[in-house]
Amino acid sequence: MTFTLPKLPFDKKELEPYMSENTLNFHYGKHHQTYVDNLNKLIENTPFAQMSLEEIIQKTAGKAEYTGIFNNAAQVWNHSFFWQCLNAKGGKPQGEMLSRIEKDFGSYEKFHEEFKNAALTQFGSGWAWLVEKDGKLAVMKTANADTPIAHNLKAFLTVDVWEHAYYLDYQNKRADFVETFLTKLAYYQK
Ligand code: MN
Numbered sequence: 001m002t003f004t005l006p007k008l009p010f011d012k013k014e015l016e017p018y019m020s021e022n023t024l025n026f027h028y029g030k031h032h033q034t035y036v037d038n039l040n041k042l043i044e045n046t047p048f049a050q051m052s053l054e055e056i057i058q059k060t061a062g063k064a065e066y067t068g069i070f071n072n073a074a075q076v077w078n079h080s081f082f083w084q085c086l087n088a089k090g091g092k093p094q095g096e097m098l099s100r101i102e103k104d105f106g107s108y109e110k111f112h113e114e115f116k117n118a119a120l121t122q123f124g125s126g127w128a129w130l131v132e133k134d135g136k137l138a139v140m141k142t143a144n145a146d147t148p149i150a151h152n153l154k155a156f157l158t159v160d161v162w163e164h165a166y167y168l169d170y171q172n173k174r175a176d177f178v179e180t181f182l183t184k185l186a187y188y189q190k
Contacts, residue, residue: 002040003036003039003040003053003076004036005028005032005033005036006080006083008024008028008083009083009084009086009087010083010086010087010088012024012025012028014088015086015088015185018169018180018181018184018185019086019169019185020168020169022168022169023165023166023168023169026164026168027079027160027164027165028079028083031079031164032075032076032079032080035072035075035076035079036076038068038072039056039069039072039073039076042068042069042072043056043069048060048069053073053076053077054077054149056069056070056073057070057073057074057077057147057149057150058149058150058152060073061074061150062150070145070150071144071145072145074145074146074147074149074150075145077147077149078127078145078147078158078160079160081155081158081189082127082158082159082160084187084189085157085158085159085185085186085187085188085189086181086185086186086187087185087186087187088185090184090185090186090187091182091183091184091185091186092108092182092183092186093108093186093188097156097188097190100137101137104136104137104138105137111130111137111139112182114139115128115130115139115157115159115178115182116128116175116178116179116182118139118140118141119141119159119161119174119178120174120175120178121141122141122142122143122161123143124143124144125143125144125161125162125163126141126142126143126144126146126161126162127141127142127146127147127158127159127160127161128140128141128158128159128161128178129141129142129148129155129157129158130155130156130157130158130188131148131153131154131155131156132153132154132156133153137156140153155189156188156189156190157186157187157188157189159178159181159182159186161174161177161178165177
């Protein structure tokens with residue numbers, strides 16, 4: 001199939017001042033679009049053209065000959081998921097997700113600290129995640145394009161810590177970006 005850039009679940013100005021329209025113009029309009037375009041070019045006239053994005057990721061993960069397809073497919077998935085995890089009214093979760101976090105991490109504060117630490121200690125480019133592992137919530141970080149989909153894990157939240165995600169709004173201050181994400185923008189998925 002030919003993949004297309006998914007629609008953003010918010011207006012580009014809606015997340016200001018925490019994430020600017022300028023950042024989204026580049027991050028969504030250029031970076032994400034480029035991953036979509038590259039993936040379409042790479043899978044054209046191959047068996048991958050008949051597969052879903054998740055299937056492509058799972059069939060190419062860890063295979064040196066398919067690094068280019070994996071990187072672009074995983075980045076398409078990761079970004080599409082990241083946009084779902086952003087909301088102008090986001091922040092600390094409520095209801096069932098808050099209860100699960102309190103049960104599996106001890107407290108929301110403990111989870112916040114662990115997630116932030118994963119995001120800050122991801123050396124270079126990558127992602128921090130809240131996932132379900134063996135029936136329990138867990139924090140993980142992935143490098144470059146790597147994604148929970150490649151590890152058969154369900155994700156509930158992610159933050160992109162590639163510099164392109166925050167440099168225009170926060171310059172080198174990744175910690176400020178991650179703290180703002182967790183307190184103002186984070187929108188937990190079911
Ligand atoms: Mn990105």
